[in-house]
Amino acid sequence: MKNTILRGLAQAYENLVHMIADFLPRFVTMLTIILAGLLIAFLLRKILRSILHLTKLDRISEQAGASHVLRKAAMPSMSEFLSRSLFWITLLGFVLLGISVLRIPELQEQIAHLFQLLPQIVVAILILFVGILAANFLSRAALLTAVNAGYRSPRLWSGLVSFIIWILTISMALEQIGLARQTVVAAFSIVFGAVMLALAIAFGLGGRDLARQTLDRYVGNRDREKEEEPSPL
């Protein structure tokens, strides 16, 4: 019995040594990959930051109003935001690559799935970025147009434009990642449809006078309009 116990212990020890001997090089490989990834991510961040500074992206983002949104969300400037995003995406990629070297079967499948998701995450971030730019630019254009034309509640029009573009952008980004795809599409359809229906009902029931005034303003008596402001030129 003593021999059996000793043999069992020896076997367990042998297995442990074998396991450690088998695992340790993979662990070291993983650490090496992560360290290399860290270095590459640093370099890529630095390079991207320099390129973005050269292209004056921050100025463009400032003009388009995207920086305003980032500041409101206590986030850094646009070039810094993109550089940091690249850093973390690269590092995440290398960490996943390193973990996959460990050959833990349960993790392998998840990592493969995450790797498939990585390009989609990048595309989703780009969609959000373009969405922020578009929402700010178009909502500001709507605000200026409404203010200068003398429409009532210009911020409402501006906010509506911004809201619709944000909803569209977030839906597209989530759909890109494949997160609750059907729910997102259904939610978007419901929200967008509801807004449009509400507007149609509001305009139809409560805005008949406004509709008449608007039509009168554009296709009605232009001479009246002519008299409202002196000729600028």
Add this chain to the structure above:
Amino acid sequence: MAEESFLTDDLLRQLISVGEVDLLVGIPSLNNVATIANAVAAAEDSFQHAFPRERAVIVNVDSGSNDGTPDAFLNASSHQNSRGRGLTSLRTGHRVVARCDTPSPAAVFRTIVATAELVRAKACAVVSPASPGLSAGWVENLLQPVCRQDFDFVAPLYARQRFDGLLVRQLLYPMSRAIFGRRIRELLATEFGFSGRLASNCANRDAWHEASIQDSPQTWMAATAISSDFRCCQSFLGPKVRPAAGPPTDLVTAIRQAVGALFWCAESQQRFWMQRTGSEPLSTFGPDHELTDEPANVNLERIFELFRCGVAELSPILKTLLNPDTNTEIQHLATLDERSLCFDNTLWARTLYDFAGSYHHALLNRDHLVQALVPLYRGRIYSFFLRHASSSPAEMEADSENLCLELERQKPYLIERWKKPSEVVI
């Protein structure tokens, strides 16, 4: 022949048959069938009366009329004007039609300038067939200073109703005068004259493609003439009457075109004006800028309301563009009673310079930036109306001169804003 690739083969064929000329009159058109004959008659009468020995061509650059304007131009009858008293031109007059695929004024003016360079015209004039007061005298007054006195750019002067053309009198003229140092009153005129030398200088520049001047290339031509030390002058044409037909001039569109072009010219020619102070008067032919005493029919209440709402709604944008002191003053103005609003010369000058500086530093999309000026301009003209409700034209003119001097006095402020960007405070 630098513009061979730009001008169409059809136009080149017509110009080859014309050969070299001394005078060129350009008539841009778009659905002007009712008035184009008057423009042709004005040009031909002026040739017969004032330039009987010169070779001349009239060029109609059409932007795609669908009412037969080019045919009306070619078929307009030549007639003897009573002014000519039997005089006939010793040379054959030519008419040329150019069809412009791109309907932007820049493309149209570029065609006229390139044509002038190609036919080696010594003196050129551009006239609008839509101008109700257009006559042979106008064409003559635009061509004479170039032809006889060797000037290179002739800006028009008009007699105006005393509350008309306020964008020109309260913004374009005072600001361009202070920046460029030359007293050209009409930077955005539909009529002007220029020499063959200036045409050659402008013809091959890249600026024709610049988005900011697509709708008002004449502003850029005037700024180029000033900054390249061409000889500039002004010539009185007559009363500026608004066309009876067509939609009224939209204020927002006018500001986007005129102010956008002025700011862009200031930026592209900053080396010229940064060191200059004061302004020089130009040689002027005829009276200098008459104001007439006709009554104005204006909805002042609406202008005030648009100013007040505009300032309130755009306050985050104005905070970005304006100096904090200027912004505080404007926000305060918007809270005042409509009878006590006074947008004075000092504040208006600082506002314009803040916008110019912000435009230079591109603190906002430039088209949006220029649009944000519209409510403030409304506040300024509202204040102008209040102050001059019963003023005589001479008093109004004196006030406009004070504004010009204020802008000249504050030019160092513009230079300071130009060199040092404001911090974005949103």
